[in-house]
Amino acid sequence: MGAMIEIRWHGRGGQGAKTAATSLAEAALLEGKYSQGYPDYGPERMGAPMRGFTRISENPIRVHCEINHPSAVAVLDPTLLGVVNVADGLQADGAIVVNTKDTPAAIRKRLGVSNVKVFTVDANSISMETIGRTMPNTPMLGALLKVTGALKLDTMLEDIKKKFGKKFSQKVVEGNLNAIRRAYEEVQGE
Numbered sequence: 001m002g003a004m005i006e007i008r009w010h011g012r013g014g015q016g017a018k019t020a021a022t023s024l025a026e027a028a029l030l031e032g033k034y035s036q037g038y039p040d041y042g043p044e045r046m047g048a049p050m051r052g053f054t055r056i057s058e059n060p061i062r063v064h065c066e067i068n069h070p071s072a073v074a075v076l077d078p079t080l081l082g083v084v085n086v087a088d089g090l091q092a093d094g095a096i097v098v099n100t101k102d103t104p105a106a107i108r109k110r111l112g113v114s115n116v117k118v119f120t121v122d123a124n125s126i127s128m129e130t131i132g133r134t135m136p137n138t139p140m141l142g143a144l145l146k147v148t149g150a151l152k153l154d155t156m157l158e159d160i161k162k163k164f165g166k167k168f169s170q171k172v173v174e175g176n177l178n179a180i181r182r183a184y185e186e187v188q189g190e
Contacts, residue, residue: 003059005150006067009052010086011076016137020074021052024141027151027159028056040066049084056150072148075099076123076136087113095147097187099123099136104190119147119189123179126186130179131172138176139183146184153184 007024011017018039025037036055053067069089078100080086087096095117098107104118111118121143123136131138138160145153157177164173 004055004057004061005072005148006070007054007056007072007074007144007148007150008067008070009054009074009076010080010084011050011052011137012046012080013048013050014046015076016135017050017052017074017076020076020137020141021054023159023163024054024144024150024156025056026163027156030155030159031151033058033151034061036061036064049080070094072097072144074140074144076140078102081107081110087111087116090116092116095119095189097121097140097143097147099140101125104188108190117147117189119143119187121183121187123183126179126182130182131175138179142180142183142185143187145180146187147189153181156180 009017009021022037025035028035034057038053040051055061069091071091071094073086073090073096075086075098078098092115097119100120101122104120107120108118123139124134126139127135145151145156160176164176
């Protein structure tokens, strides 16, 4: 990935794409990096398609707009693959990470892309097993860290522990940390 990593998140309202985009940006600050994290949605309702954006850089970020040519794309809901062109504008050497049980080869074929790296992780199952409910954003953070190298895994874990520790029980905190770790280890690519 280049000097500035730009990530576009695709999800549906309620899946946590906005939270993931901003959480990743906030964690980047712990490594002394510059970052931005923000959402872009139309009708603000549960289940509506929405996007989130994250920029991470070693240098000050002087651009403040949506990301049209991302280095990486995270897709929290695989049903969006037939509804939204999630690979639109993805850089030729970029990566796409999809929350699905399908193989990277199957997703590559479905998207019709050949010049990008394709990764998959079953974030829904991971979140059910670690958190106790379907919340794909947390495991997708782990998968994205593995794919992009945007931050160290320990940085993200420490940030989540600090933030969640103020609001949730130790069981909830540990579940989220385990979701990130598992997705980091289980993400598959080709």
